[in-house]
């Protein structure tokens with residue numbers, strides 16, 4: 001019997017749903033293979049979240065609590081993970097694939113001499129390690145991968161697994177942790193946060209995404225009206241983040257975020273493969289584009305050929321009627 | 325400032341691809357300079373143009389990858405090292421170990437990588453290399469500047485953009501959101517042929533056998549289940565828009 005460890009990501013005072021997805025999956029795998037699942041929370045207020053994590057059935061929860069974890073910095077996070085790994089001695093450490101995870105996964109693998117697979121869409125345990133599927137070639141193709149060794153690290157795309165509660169009375173173990181300036185290695189000078197309380201795209205049920213076609217003020221106005229009616233998160237293609245029209249954190253695609261909402265509405269987006277790489281696993285895709293040959297129509301469940309300035313007003317109006 | 329930029333030759337994802345017996349086969353052998361690395365080269369050039377210094381590119385790959393090195397030299401990099409391998413490709417941890425052994429006795433201010441390979445999206449090599457070399461680092465940089473002997477990095481993180489100051493020497497991995505890489509000029513292309521390019525055989529780097537053994541393997545490829553195009557509505561926007569809105573409610577049940 002060995003230990004499978006899940007890292008619980010905290011963002012904006014909330015547990016990231018994607019790390020609970022990973023924990024749910026890992027618990028099912030552990031049951032099948034006779035292993036035990038543990039969780040680790042590293043945050044300025046780590047102990048606040050143990051109750052919620054217990055609902056997902058780990059047998060132990062490690063907490064590392066220190067004000068340094070209020071914001072992301074790779075050096076202290078690595079140091080904390082190293083300490084927990086030393087104590088838990090896991091054969092597998094699983095992460096939700098967030099920007100913070102991406103920042104440390106390679107370094108942690110090098111430090112622990114562990115095998116690592118990043119950004120997988122599914123994985124399962126094998127005799128020697130894990131087998132995992134990863135999208136490659138801008139998510140046009142799926143690759144099958146194996147990782148083996150005494151310790152394996154894996155990060156998992158959001159939306160890959162369903163949540164499944166199974167309450168436990170997991171023992172909480174506080175890890176003693178301190179940092180000095182030497183440990184920080186870098187100085188975090190400022191956080192430029194994206195405007196206000198925007199909806200986390202990686203967890204949004206509905207996303208309205210704007211492309212070059214909706215670049216001007218009137219287009220932007222229509223986009224936010226549509227998002228309001230649907231209570232949707234607003235995303236963007238690179239054309240708009242690059243032009244400074246939309247916040248860079250809203251970019252969806254190969255460079256930006258990977259999302260998998262129930263409904264994705266692409267407005268004035270051509271459907272370049274690098275954009276599609278980030279949204280192709282949405283459940284229902286709607287495309288609004290004036291070019292009938294735009295590639296986005298090849299993957300859209302509902303395509304509306306037309307000028308967005310003519311299409312959106314009645315579309316919004318009808319959705320309002322439905323909502324009321 | 326002395327910059328080393330780690331660059332990789334990758335298959336062009338726009339070229340047609342087929343899968344035969346689980347193997348990936350490209351109809352052409354079209355390859356490109358990894359787009360994220362092109363941005364790393366561009367930014368190193370901009371910073372050395374401003375503050376003085378030199379940009380050297382390093383690539384691990386087979387002989388045919390020289391073409392990609394020339395592209396970076398034509399953009400303006402001053403010199404290059406080619407660590408020549410046979411045809412096989414490795415996983416990120418092997419590339420990171422090879423690079424670590426190359427950098428062991430080098431002097432530099434900044435090592436730049438791309439944030440990920442365009443074909444595999446692994447995103448691991450940069451931070452692995454930083455760990456091997458025990459360097460402070462930052463990943464997913466969307467802007468860089470140099471000030472008071474520090475590299476200032478704007479990093480796209482989960483909670484927004486993080487402004488981070490790194491002491492030198494350091495490592496940074498770059499997003500293509502950082503800049504628009506320059507297209508080599510004719511003059512640049514001509515000059516690139518006379519720029520110094522050193523070739524080192526992989527064996528000459530005395531790397532531990534075990535570091536060259538990949539811990540992960542790709543066992544096969546398969547087609548991603550294709551999304552079928554659904555219904556397409558052309559006609560009076562007033563009507564089609566309302567119709568689709570109703571279908572989202574009644575047929576798809578998503579609003």
Ligand SMILES: Cc1cc2nc3c(=O)[nH]c(=O)nc-3n(C[C@H](O)[C@H](O)[C@H](O)COP(=O)(O)OP(=O)(O)OC[C@H]3O[C@@H](n4cnc5c(N)ncnc54)[C@H](O)[C@@H]3O)c2cc1C
Nearest residue numbers: 211212213237238239253254255256268270274275290308
């Ligand atoms: C390595 C790499 C990574 C990349 N990563 C990303 C990424 O993460 N995300 C991303 O989005 N892109 C990414 N790109 C860029 C991508 O290739 C495209 O350039 C980009 O997605 C185009 O954005 P767009 O569809 O908004 O613009 P365009 O391709 O210019 O399309 C605009 C569309 O709007 C339509 N349109 C114009 N006016 C109207 C109107 N009035 N009404 C209706 N329709 C209209 C046009 O018909 C057109 O189809 C990446 C590229 C590279 C090389």
Ligand SMILES: Nc1ncnc2c1ncn2[C@@H]1O[C@H](COP(=O)(O)O)[C@@H](O)[C@H]1O
Nearest residue numbers: 330384416437438440441446447448449
């Ligand atoms: N063969 C290679 N030669 C030089 N640099 C490489 C090589 N492979 C990866 N890198 C660097 O690592 C980055 C990508 O890492 P990864 O996504 O882990 O493959 C690239 O953008 C390069 O900067």
